[in-house]
Amino acid sequence: MNDKILHQLEFSKIKDWLKGQAATSLGQEKSKKILPSSDLEEVIEWQNETDEAVTILRLKGHIPLGGITDIRPAIKRASIGGVLSASELLDIANTLYGGKQLKSFIEDLEDIELPIIREYMEQLTPLNQMEQSIKGCIDDYGHVMDGASSKLRTIRSQIRSYESSIRDKLDQYTKSKSNMLSDAIVTIRNDRYVLPVKHEYRSSFGGIVHDQSSSGQTLFIEPQSVVELNNKLQEARVEEEREIERILLQLSGLVQADADILRHNVTVLQQMDFIVAKGKLSRHLKAAKPTMNQEGYINMRQARHPLIPEDEIISNDVEIGKDYTAIVITGPNTGGKTVTLKMVGLCTLMAQSGLQVPAQDGCELAVFDYVFADIGDEQSIEQSLSTFSSHMSNIVEILNDVNSNSLVLFDELGAGTDPQEGAGLAMAILDYVVEKRSRVIATTHYPELKAYGFNRKEVINASVEFDITTLKPTYRLLLGVPGRSNAFDISKRLGLEELVIDRAKSMVSDDSRSVENMIASLEQSRLQAERHFEEAEDFLEEATNIYQSLRNEYEHYLSHKEKHMDKAKVKAAKIVDRAETEAEEILKEIREMRDEANVKEHRFIDAKKKLSNQKESLETTEEKPQKKAAKNQSFMPGDEVHVLSFNQNGNIVEKINDKEYEVQLGILKMKVPVNQLEFIKRPDPLKTKPMTSVKGSHYHVKPELDLRGERYEDALQRLEKYIDEALLANYHQVSIIHGKGTGALMKAVQQFAKEHRAIKGSRSGHANEGGSGVTVLELK
Structure with missing residues (x-):
């Protein structure tokens, strides 16, 4: 797909939208590079990973990606021996923690099928030692902590002591000589503690002048009494910087040692943020996962243009590629023809990029080798020769490259020249593309093309609906119905004299009137249908x-x-x-x-x-086994039968045909295939019909019951019934499978076992029995 096509169909806006859904700069970078693929397997893989993200977002509401940043520049500098700053090291630790949180979150989703995302998570390597080492030295604000080393703790203790002594001495000056100071405060100049002294009292303090005010009236003096303490403070600060440099160098060495692992982790996290962004965009657009094919088949129900707000756009059904390979859309300006054209093209590009499309579930789209488009300004009233030449140059390029696996979109095909010549060119171009077995959608104003689809089985006419009452388009796409001219009806409603309208009608050829009448009839039939x-x-x-x-x-x-x-x-x-x-x-x-x-x-x-x-x-509630009827035996009304598909007994009402009977099951009458019926008995007309007994004198009960996925109340009902059956089957021990999950079902089963009089005891299953996901009950 060349950039020109992507620009015409506004795919760049979808990329910007996707970028806005990413949680990190990593995901934003990958979102900007998204492009359609013509490889079917690759597109299917992309669609599946998007759908996995959508599933998680639907069930959990979010996917944690906090703390993850682009640490690749820092990894690169550490790899060549550079010393990383405290903030860079903190970003690496936070990214490692964010990846660990994401991996833990995905692993906890045991009941959700996520093969692609789980494979990515397996590639994440948690470097716990590196993370802990960095977090043990650098706080959440990017500062090296006192506890990073014992030497650093000692140095900072000295610094605090020196600072306290200096302040104490200078505070004495602010109290005793406040009248000599411009302001009774202690301040800092050139990293040394000084006092703001009035110029005329300079000699009263001695020491070193470090700065003066802009007016020259205030001098910032370091009194001689604190010069030595300030010197010691500066020496301690130099020692502090050296120790911090040593600590950062040591931590940078850890990053250098595992640089390859860190790079791969970043690549995986970038892909995950990108996948999650695709899922978020799908939720925002209320989009659906399309089934992809390589047969050129497109079938979308209630599809919408993704860039137009849902409350401003009319959804439409579009199908092409099976019964017909070309759609010719006719209708008035501003009716929505071009929007429909762009919608099909843009949804195709989105699907081939792994994005879901705004349509109903069950939509299907094709993977094309090429998507071509010639889309101009459909609202233009006049088109110059240069505009026509530009369109024809573009069309010539399309015709040179088009093949059987192409989607071609023509907007106002043949416009900008003589109507008869333009119509002829339009039909010839369509014929050429159809013969190439491409999929083509074209819009046009030419009335000659209204009959085009009736003469070619590969082509279907379509139109955009126009409401004569309101004189406004409804923007609905009507497949199979060509657009009719509404000029006379509109003119009449606007007040044009009947005489003028009748004269205009008389100037229209009989063929044109016949076509218009046919279209009107089709439209009326459609509305009625x-x-x-x-x-x-x-x-x-x-x-x-x-x-x-x-x-x-x-x-x-x-x-x-x-x-x-x-x-x-x-x-x-x-x-x-x-x-x-x-x-x-x-x-x-x-x-x-x-x-x-x-x-x-x-x-x-x-x-x-x-x-x-x-x-x-x-024991009258049990029945003896009945003999089954022969395979080809027919049934008579009143016969008692067993319906295999429902596991219930009923009575034959009547024979429908050789393959079906109508059977009375309780209050319902149902049609049942003969191969689902087992003969039980035929009523004796001379005797009163006996009551139906419960099937089987021996209970065929499995020694285990699977309650996974059951609701709480339903699970307890099934459990109570199962215990009764197990007792009748003379089981001394049964296994109840409830899974681990939240543990609610396991607690319910164990509580039930304590309260049931026929249960002697219970225990969790051994390792070979299913572990804590199984409770074994001992029956009396």
Whole structure:
């Protein structure tokens, strides 16, 4: 893509916008260099990394990049043996800390798929020792601290002592000789403490004169009594500077040793800031991730020009590249033709640069080798020969380079010359580009091009809508409908005499009138179809809401039904077990006394058999396995069947065809494929239909339950039901998988285990069982 095309489509404004989203100068630098790519795999990779940033921003609201600065110049100076300043070293430490914070933030997002960003984070090397060494010597304001070395601490202690002594001596002068001073203060000149003495009292103080006021009336004198202390203070300050220089040299050596690692860290952080900036821009534009292809197919729904505010632009649907490869847009000036043209071109450049586009989800864009554009001033009333020549020169260059993987945008094709010649040129140019199998969108005023698309299957007409009532364009793009001339209608509404309008109509050829009438008919049909479509959408939404409401009610009914039946089965089983135990004890006592009571052994056997029969009669909530119907067997109305897809029993209502039956499932009637039905039984017409029992006398329950991703209340309901089933399956131990997460689900499971009477104990899983993400329950 050459710079001229990028300029015409205003891609530089997108780059400036992106730059403003970057958090660091590193990201801003990379944002300024963004360019479209014609490599499909590279573009897909860029789109995926942008989408990962958008996902994080949507779920977390931010991505931390604080403290990161461009430390490359400092790294370069340290690499060649230079001594870095305290502020430069502090920037390096802060950048290391910022990178560490970013890496920790990404690692904590365990439940989000971020393959690209995680790969970048793996390349970040935390230099903790360097960071701590710098932070241990330099404070947050870029000053070397006293604790940087024991020698520096001693020197600064001496400096404070000297300063205190000097001030004490000079304060005595300000009190005893204040009348000789211009101001009773201690000040500094040439890094030495002095007094502001009136000129006439110079001899009263002695010492050294360091400066005087502009009027010459005040002399800044260092009294002789503090000269020696000032000398010692200066010596201590020199020692301080030497020690600071030594400390900075030592820290610079650490930077020099790990210069390569630091450079790579900066490169990774720059890329991350750039990716985050792309994500922020997407959120700002309310953009969507496009699916990219290399077949020249563009399909955008409710697309907007990214540089025009959302409340000022009308979104449009644009599709090209499958049924047709060219769109010819006709319509009045200021109607939005050029905006639509630029929108398609700019969105294509954005997508090929890894940026998301302002359109609905599910949009699709192509990766082109070239994007060509010839866009002039569509509002110009007069165009000179030089302007026409300029446009034609540009078009000649385009035609020389165009290929089958190009997107070509022509604005006011053929304008600026004789209308008939211009129309002929426009059609010839379009034919040439279409034959090259390029994708082309062109705008024009020429009425001859309104019929152009009807004669060529690769071309479709389009127009921008114009409201005759308000005499204003609506800016809506209408695919398949050429623009009609509104001159007569507008003139009539503006008050032009009917006689004049009728005479003008009589001067228009029959062919032109036929075309205009056809376009008017198409427009009327379109408006009527849009009304019908809106009504159908309303009906569909209402029907969907009713269906969803009924489905939710039915699922709620089924979930509660199973829950109550499961509880009843557990309770019944416990009653039977308790009765059997008590009966065994009674029989044992009777057997011990049988000699005295003269009771026969077979009587005991009969009694035990009778008890077993009673147990079977109590277990009426379970059913025996039913035989499945043969594969090709047909069903009759009333047959009881099991619907595999819903795991529910129902009854056949009627046969729809050889492949489907209508089945009554509770309160709902549903069409079910025959391969999803299992025969259970056919009702006996001579007998009363028995109640449907719960399936299975043996519970096929897994020894583990996975609750990850469940809501709190739903998880506890599932857990309670699962424990009942596990008890019926005679499990002594089960595993509950709840994951680590925030720990809320793990606490809920452990609290449930403490309160449930059938759970003997609980423990966290061993390393080979899933660790703290699993709780193992011991059942009674």
